Amino acid sequence: MGSEVLEFKDVASHLIYLVSVVVFMLGIMRMSRVKTARWGNQMAAGAMFLACIGQAIELGMVNWTFIIVGVVVGGLVGGLAASRVEMTEMPEMVALFNGSGGIASSLVAIASYMLLVETRTPQQANVADQITAFNGVALGLTILVGAITFTGSIVAWGKLSGRLSGNPTLLPGRHLINGALFLAAFGATGVMIFTPDPQQGLMALVVICVTTCLLGIGLVIPIGGGDMPVVISLLNSYSGMAAALAGFTINSPVLIVSGSMVGAAGLILTQIMCKAMNRSLMNVLIGGFGQSDGAGSNEDARLYTNVKRADAEEAAMILEDARTVIVVPGYGMAVAQAQHAVREMADLLGDRGCQVRYAIHPVAGRMPGHMNVLLAEADVPYEAQVEMERINKDFKNTDVAIVIGANDVVNPVANTDTTSPIYGMPVLNVEEAGTVFVIKRSLSPGYAGIRNPLFEAENTLMLFGDGKAMVEGMSTALKEADD
Amino acid sequence: MTFSLIMGLYVFILSSVAGYQLISKVPPTLHTPLMSGANAISGVTILGAMTMAAQAAEHQDNTLAVALATLSVVFATVNVIGGFLVTDRMLGMFRAKKRKS
Numbered sequence: 119m120g121s122e123v124l125e126f127k128d129v130a131s132h133l134i135y136l137v138s139v140v141v142f143m144l145g146i147m148r149m150s151r152v153k154t155a156r157w158g159n160q161m162a163a164g165a166m167f168l169a170c171i172g173q174a175i176e177l178g179m180v181n182w183t184f185i186i187v188g189v190v191v192g193g194l195v196g197g198l199a200a201s202r203v204e205m206t207e208m209p210e211m212v213a214l215f216n217g218s219g220g221i222a223s224s225l226v227a228i229a230s231y232m233l234l235v236e237t238r239t240p241q242q243a244n245v246a247d248q249i250t251a252f253n254g255v256a257l258g259l260t261i262l263v264g265a266i267t268f269t270g271s272i273v274a275w276g277k278l279s280g281r282l283s284g285n286p287t288l289l290p291g292r293h294l295i296n297g298a299l300f301l302a303a304f305g306a307t308g309v310m311i312f313t314p315d316p317q318q319g320l321m322a323l324v325v326i327c328v329t330t331c332l333l334g335i336g337l338v339i340p341i342g343g344g345d346m347p348v349v350i351s352l353l354n355s356y357s358g359m360a361a362a363l364a365g366f367t368i369n370s371p372v373l374i375v376s377g378s379m380v381g382a383a384g385l386i387l388t389q390i391m392c393k394a395m396n397r398s399l400m401n402v403l404i405g406g407f408g409q410s411d412g413a414g415s416n417e418d419a420r421l422y423t424n425v426k427r428a429d430a431e432e433a434a435m436i437l438e439d440a441r442t443v444i445v446v447p448g449y450g451m452a453v454a455q456a457q458h459a460v461r462e463m464a465d466l467l468g469d470r471g472c473q474v475r476y477a478i479h480p481v482a483g484r485m486p487g488h489m490n491v492l493l494a495e496a497d498v499p500y501e502a503q504v505e506m507e508r509i510n511k512d513f514k515n516t517d518v519a520i521v522i523g524a525n526d527v528v529n530p531v532a533n534t535d536t537t538s539p540i541y542g543m544p545v546l547n548v549e550e551a552g553t554v555f556v557i558k559r560s561l562s563p564g565y566a567g568i569r570n571p572l573f574e575a576e577n578t579l580m581l582f583g584d585g586k587a588m589v590e591g592m593s594t595a596l597k598e599a600d601d
Numbered sequence: 602m603t604f605s606l607i608m609g610l611y612v613f614i615l616s617s618v619a620g621y622q623l624i625s626k627v628p629p630t631l632h633t634p635l636m637s638g639a640n641a642i643s644g645v646t647i648l649g650a651m652t653m654a655a656q657a658a659e660h661q662d663n664t665l666a667v668a669l670a671t672l673s674v675v676f677a678t679v680n681v682i683g684g685f686l687v688t689d690r691m692l693g694m695f696r697a698k699k700r701k702s
Contacts, residue, residue: 142642143619143623146620146623146624146638146639146642147623149627149631149634149635149638150623150624150627150628150631150635151628151631152628152630152631152695155631155634155635155692155695156689156692156693156695158638159634159638159641159685159688159689159692160685160689162638162641162642162685163641163685163689166641166642166644166645166647166681166685169645169648170647170648170651172648173648173651173652174651177651177652177655180655180658180659181655181658181659182655182658183658184654184655184657184658184667184670184671184674185651185654185655185674187671187674188650188654188671188672188673188674188675188677188678189674189678191675191678192674192675192676192677192678192679192681192682193678193682195675195679195683196678196679196680196681196682196683196684196686197682197683197686199679199683199687200682200683200684200686200687200690201686201690203687205691205694208633208637208687208691211637211683211687212633212636212637212640212687215637215640215641215644215679215680215683215684215687216640216643216680218644218676218677218679218680218683219640219643219644219646219676219677219680219684221673221676222644222646222647222650222673222674222676222677222680223646223649223673225650225653225669225670225672225673225676226646226649226650226652226653226670226673226677228669229653229656229657229666229669229670229673230649230653232663232665232666232669233653233656233657233660233663233666236660236663236666237660250603250606252606253606350636351636354636354639354640354643357640357643358639358642358643360643360646361643361644361645361646361649362613362616364646364649365609365649366606366609366613367649368649368652368653369605369609370648370649370652371609371612372645372648373645373646373648373649374609374612374613374616375612375616376616376642376643376645377643377645377646378612378613378614378616378617378620379616379617379619379620379623379639379642380620380639380640380642380643381617381620382616382617382618382619382620382621382624383620383621383623383624383635383639384636384639385621386620386621386624386625387624387632387635387636390629390632478629478630480629483633485632485633485636486629486632486633486636487629487630487631487632487633487634487635487636488633490629490630490631490633490695491633491634491691491694494691494694494695494696495694497696499696500630500695500696503630505628505629505630
């Protein structure tokens with residue numbers, strides 16, 4: 119990107135890069151519509167392949183041993199993981215892929231620094247002399263952002279998969295500790311760039327690596343398991359940023375373009391998610407949510423009165439007369455692996471002339487849009503999956519609402535009780551439906567740890583049991599009624 | 602500050618704006634595949650990893666640098682291949698209403 123005259127192979131590779139970034143953009147554009155999304159993703163993958171070809175031409179005749187080894191090993195690991203993962207475990211998988219992207223950028227910067235130290239000529243006093251102070255700062259920031267992405271993603275993965283406690287871990291003075299770690303990393307970056315002593319520079323590099331890895335842990339550990347989707351989305355933004363910064367370090371416009379696009383995209387998604395939970399990003403990042411509210415929850419659960427129970431046969435009898443049904447799925451449905459059973463029941467109802475739709479709360483599942491993926495896996499057509507804002511007004515004209523494995527997102531308290539911790543969170547107004555079925559194992563509270571008056575409402579029937587077994591029971595009863 | 606850095610800043614800012622515009626119109630249905638697809642794109646750092654692995658190969662006595670550069674290629678490839686594949690798997694499941702036969 120300088121003003122020097124380029125060789126032919128550099129011109130060729132840069133033209134290929136240019137095509138690939140345009141294809142990246144077109145791919146992302148197509149990914150924003152359901153009909154073209156798969157094609158868009160394939161375009162982006164093609165653009166990545168093209169960019170690698172460009173890089174190969176730019177490198178030319180070099181020793182390819184380590185590149186080939188890395189690509190083969192990485193391709194096998196990534197390919198196997200991606201083809202084996204269950205759809206319910208998608209958030210964990212994305213967290214891990216995200217972490218690998220972060221550490222890759224970090225390692226690029228670390229290796230780059232080590233090679234700079236190695237190739238320093240006597241005329242060059244320090245790294246700032248070799249690559250300019252700005253590139254040096256970009257190098258330090260790449261390590262910082264990449265390492266935070268890496269350890270942060272690992273912690274997020276641990277919390278999502280239950281290997282780490284989902285509770286917020288609140289160390290005393292954690293903001294002070296994180297602040298100190300950040301300052302130490304920043305100071306070490308200064309030393310690394312400006313010191314003329316190679317040994318001192320490498321020591322500074324080690325300090326940066328250690329402090330930034332700790333910082334990633336320190337930033338994510340105080341955040342509760344339920345907020346992990348927001349964290350992953352933010353870390354996704356960071357990994358893009360790290361790639362863009364790496365682009366500044368090694369002067370690569372492709373890295374800058376693609377990385378900053380992903381950085382901006384991740385930021386938008388994070389905002390959307392926070393809005394859906396009626397929380398500010400700051401509020402999520404400071405952490406600790408869910409701890410104080412959880413204490414009294416078990417007592418609250420015993421306070422329910424007038425809970426009406428029903429079994430699968432009784433529920434099926436009501437469904438026989440229903441003209442319109444809205445299913446409200448929550449993550450509990452996916453845990454019970456009930457989505458196929460739900461779709462089969464919906465097919466039966468559809469055959470009887472009943473309209474079945476699915477109401478998707480923005481934070482249903484564990485990532486925005488996760489529920490859509492889970493339903494799509496069970497062959498639920500996407501036209502039947504309706505966003506909360508569009509379906510909320512329809513509940514009052516609906517005969518039966520079936521809540522399965524969801525709790526907080528259907529809690530009417532969010533609309534009425536100003537003292538509730540979830541007050542103001544947008545919820546699905548299921549209580550307006552003619553009859554509400556709540557399929558749930560017990561009366562235990564949801565993630566927010568609060569009581570749900572929906573369970574004792576006049577028009578609510580509680581169907582206690584395993585989601586899958588309950589829905590299958592309803593289907594069997596519906597079939598018997600037909601015979 | 603050199604001219605190429607200024608150009609880099611232009612590229613950075615304009616791409617961020619483009620990314621912001623491209624993503625803000627996505628329906629919620631696609632948020633998960635989009636997050637994972639965008640994540641795969643951030644694996645573009647593989648280009649930097651390739652460069653470093655090639656440079657490190659010239660200084661093979663620096664075993665640590667060679668190891669770290671190779672690892673960066675491994676991780677970046679995991680990110681790219683895994684990310685695009687898993688996104689494709691997810692999007693392959695999105696189907697329109699089945700025609701009644």
